[in-house]
Amino acid sequence: MLSEKIERILPLVQKPGRYTGGELNSVVKNASEVDIRYAFCFPDTYEVGMSHLGIKILYSLVNAREDAWCERVFAPWVDMEEQMRKNNILLYGLESGDPIKDFDLVGFTLQYEMSYSNVLNMLDLAGIPLKSADRHELTPIVIAGGPCVCNAEPMADFFDIMLPGEGEEVTNDLIDLLKEHKAKGSTKQEFLLEAAKIKGIYVPSLYDVEYNDDNTVKAIKPLGTAPEKVEKRIISDLDKVYFPDTFIVPSVEIIHDRAVAEIFRGCIRGCRFCQAGYIYRPIREKQADTVNRNCKSICDSTGYDEVSLCSLSTSDYTNLEELLNKLLDWTEKDKVNIALPSLRADNFSKELSERLASVRRSGLTFAPEAGTQRMRDVINKNITEEEILSAARKAFDGGWTSVKLYFMLGLPTETDEDIVAIAQLAQKVVEEFYHNPNKPKGKSVNVSISVAPFVPKPFTPFQWEAQNTKEELLRKQQLVINSLTSRKISLTRHNTEMSFLEGVFARGDRRLSAVIETAWRKGCKLDGWEECFRLDDWMQSFDDCGISPEFYANRERTLDEILPWDHLDYGVTKAHLVREYNKAHNNETTPHCREKCAGCGANKLNGGECDALRESAACKKRQS
């Protein structure tokens, strides 16, 4: 319920529906009947956060427990924040309207580095002390999950607990433990020491980091009973994992306003730049029946007319045909559109394109990532120019007239020749359209290319590489522009200053906590939004703290350097990453996991099991 205080400010802000709660399928409980109140915070706006699948899963999972109540919290936009501060309104949970400082758990999901300053801003708006060390009571315990947790060391000062890996099981373990310690009246330290014994729980304050004179890490030492290495948690059987029957139906349009079902986790491809491809291993698939059931149940209970299949590289799903057949059984009748947001150009079949177009057609996007074959070999994209052109041909033949192509700039070993080739490849795609005998009459083609600066990420073979400087990236962007030869090609560029800061945080250590706090005090927040991003204030903050951001972003590391995330274990071994690093520098590719197991080591997380391993063995048997 909304207090009169909140009601009075709502007419003064943009899109007030973001701050009211009360959406269909949101869960309201009686606060006096639950033991644990959990504020699930997404450190960005409502429209962004509500689009995220993880929050939908964990929200329903916690609320399925009788003893806990999970509420949603998002970052207010600038106008709302101003009104809240002016009227002394503390950040509240959307379901109850109660201030979250009185909750037991305050959890943030860290999806991208540019949201870090929002975490501080939200804690402050909630009236919760920013630093873990300044919060002395047992509750609220402030936790973080999501992909950035594989190296959220720059946020180490602010979180009591981080959860590397998949959250479904460990969230319940953590709630159980907190409930027990709350009843016992434990101190926060007693609770944290116990929590650190649970697999997949990382307590940053239980690790001591020493540095060398050259500012590199000297040692990371666990204190007391904390484990030497924290292994990420995974769900072994995705067919048995909790998945919600329904989603909250937002009253304000959100970015991905549709039903979503997950079809597998992990990826077989091993693209060397891609963090998701490494940190979500090993690959585990859901059965087509399970996914079909998930899709139907969500569409029926929400009224959505689009369902999206979520995974990395969706066309690698071994049951895709079976699943599409099952889905089309009811989606055509119910006029539900199927979206496959992540397709590879090398197994995009004509049949698939026809199926997808059978209800309604959305855009098509392919990601060649680089312009030349040499460059694509270095990053192990394992896709040829002919495969890209052939995919475009099939798309045009299937009636599409616009295609999006994603590329990266600033990849390791990149030369100007590789960059010019991006424009040339786009031009060849345009020509494919005009060579198509079935091209629709009177229609023109639009090839939009997007070039994003490459940011090296932890747990990838490129984790040791130097990121290109802002100036170098600007020069390279200009080179792409100068190489474009057709008005049929449109270009989207990414802000290089933002990529620079992203790069600093991605491979940063915990000394950056001071910089983040300083920048937030200067007013930095919503850094992912162009209109709010202010690099000058960030640079001043680095200066104030005596820290060089270039040390983190633009410095090449040696292979034997201790990295700030070396005490976290995401399954893939460092030895594998080194092998891949060396192959990249020799322009050598590695076949995908189903073709030949590369021995990345991630299967140890699943008791030695890996779907790809089983399939590649079965495949070899068939061949012999």
Add this chain to the structure above:
Amino acid sequence: MRCVRVLLAKRGRAKYTSHLDMQRCMMRAVRRAGIELWYTEGFNPHPYVTFALPLPLGVESDGEPVDIRLEGDMTNNEVRDRLNETMPEGIEVVDVVDAVNKPGDIAFARYHIELYPKEGLADKISSALESGNLPAEKLGKAGRKKVTKQINVSELMGEYTVQDNGESVFIDIVLAAGSQRNASPFILIDALSTAIGEGIEYKKITRKAILLANLEKF
């Protein structure tokens, strides 16, 4: 195919759902309710769901008319009951009727406006409404350009009453509505603020009814 008019009450938090979001909300409710919609037969088939008169964001309503086109022979009462089982908090179907008048026939709307009280506020508002001259600025379009137009709200209003019960000041008023001449309750409040020279803060605004030129219910 037949066209029915659904009358939607919008109360409480639901008033913060915008016009475009209400269209999405209605579409999804119809799908959840298992009501079979008629689809256009063009290249990109879509259902026909049209709100007769947009309701300004933040205003509650006792019955917003929405026209939908149905397949099959579901009765009006069944449509109402099925929708009410699946509507989000604050949105209720008060009636489903056959669509007789066309949305173009809409001429007026009656509003109930509740204001935070102030000493002498009711009297000041009464005399401002009496004066016949309530200038206000309205954002409009001249071709593609956005321009500010000067309007006189007095020319866009009908009968009214002003009351004060100590806790709130109430204005009940008929304002022009429709695509030709339209005045929102917010424009009226702005014009009144300017006229009496002090800020007016509202508690709640409700659209009570949508009316034809002869002041009969739409």
